[in-house]
Amino acid sequence: MSRALHDRVARLGPVLVISPHFDDAVFSCGNVLAAHHGSHTITVFGGAPTAAMQTEWDHKAGFADSDAAVAARRQEDAQAHAQVSATVHHLGFCDSQYDQSPTADELERALQRLLARYTAEGVFVPLGLFHSDHVLVHEAALRLLRRMPDRLWIGYEDALYRRGRGAVQQRIVTLAEQGIVATPVSPASAIDGRQKRRAVACYASQLRAFGPGGVEDLHQPERYWLLETQQGEPDHATTG
Numbered sequence: 001m002s003r004a005l006h007d008r009v010a011r012l013g014p015v016l017v018i019s020p021h022f023d024d025a026v027f028s029c030g031n032v033l034a035a036h037h038g039s040h041t042i043t044v045f046g047g048a049p050t051a052a053m054q055t056e057w058d059h060k061a062g063f064a065d066s067d068a069a070v071a072a073r074r075q076e077d078a079q080a081h082a083q084v085s086a087t088v089h090h091l092g093f094c095d096s097q098y099d100q101s102p103t104a105d106e107l108e109r110a111l112q113r114l115l116a117r118y119t120a121e122g123v124f125v126p127l128g129l130f131h132s133d134h135v136l137v138h139e140a141a142l143r144l145l146r147r148m149p150d151r152l153w154i155g156y157e158d159a160l161y162r163r164g165r166g167a168v169q170q171r172i173v174t175l176a177e178q179g180i181v182a183t184p185v186s187p188a189s190a191i192d193g194r195q196k197r198r199a200v201a202c203y204a205s206q207l208r209a210f211g212p213g214g215v216e217d218l219h220q221p222e223r224y225w226l227l228e229t230q231q232g233e234p235d236h237a238t239t240g
Contacts, residue, residue: 008152009122009185009226014038016120017156018111018141019088020133021045021095022077023203026084027159027218029124030196031189033084040118043077044107044137046070046090049098057097060209066098072205080202084195089114096132107140115144115151122152122187127171127225129161142180145227154185155225160217175227182225189222 015036019025025033025041033039048070055066063069074090081088091110094100102110115123125145128138138155145153162168172182190196200218201207207215 005226006185009154009187012036012122012152012187014040014120015122015124015187016115016118017041017086017124018126018137019043020126020131020137022073022090023080023206024126024134024158025086025088025124026077026080026196026199026203027215028126028156029222030084030199030218031193031222032124032187032224033081033086034190034195034199035188037085039084039086040120041081041086041088042111042114043088043090044111045093045095045133046074046077047092047094049094049100053098055097057209061205062208063205069205073203076203076205080199083199083202084190101133101136104136104140104143107136108143111140112144112147115148120151122154124154124156124224125227126158127155127162127168129158129167129171130164131158131161134158134161142178142227145180146229149229153227154187155182155227157223157225159222160215162223163217172225179230181228181230183228185224185226187224193219 017025017029019041022043049066052065052067058066058069061069077088093102125141126134126138128135157168175182
């Protein structure tokens with residue numbers, strides 16, 4: 001990676017994080033959000049199904065039905081982002097547990113409209129590990145990366161799911177097969193982690209569902225990858 005590109009990553013102002021679910025941005029990028037005051041998150045699967053239902057996960061989280069779950073989780077998400085001086089915008093798509101997932105085209109169009117609204121130079125997107133919702137958001141983001149190469153596209157390792165054996169390694173291989181170069185980067189990050197810990201604590205329903213020890217990965221170092229098309233590689237030749 002060139003020195004100029006390294007410096008662009010290091011000097012990023014407020015960033016934009018694309019989050020599959022209510023907690024993913026803070027779980028995976030909480031320290032980066034805390035270091036870049038005034039940042040924004042787009043929570044993709046922030047909607048309730050047309051008819052209330054109770055899923056196994058919502059039951060574990062302590063909710064009577066999906067309406068109660070989504071209402072409470074929206075509030076948790078807003079409170080968590082306030083802890084890291086960020087603002088969250090919830091889209092109306094339903095996550096896969098409600099059997100009303102959007103198509104990749106629908107998701108791409110919605111994200112493109114919002115990207116036009118937010119001028120952040122750095123766009124943080126999930127690597128798309130394990131969970132079908134994460135994979136869908138990742139694939140939509142890759143489409144936009146190719147159409148909007150002026151932004152800095154930074155993939156974040158999906159907290160919790162990155163612990164899967166070979167999960168990150170396989171994603172990097174798949175990206176290479178798709179013509180995307182992934183290079184480790186280190187954007188500015190809050191050092192002590194106190195703001196992130198307070199933000200994580202706001203997701204009381206999810207911590208209840210994961211159970212004791214289920215979220216230990218959240219307090220491990222966050223890891224990021226700059227994502228570029230291979231066509232752009234000659235412009236970023238290594239300078240040492």
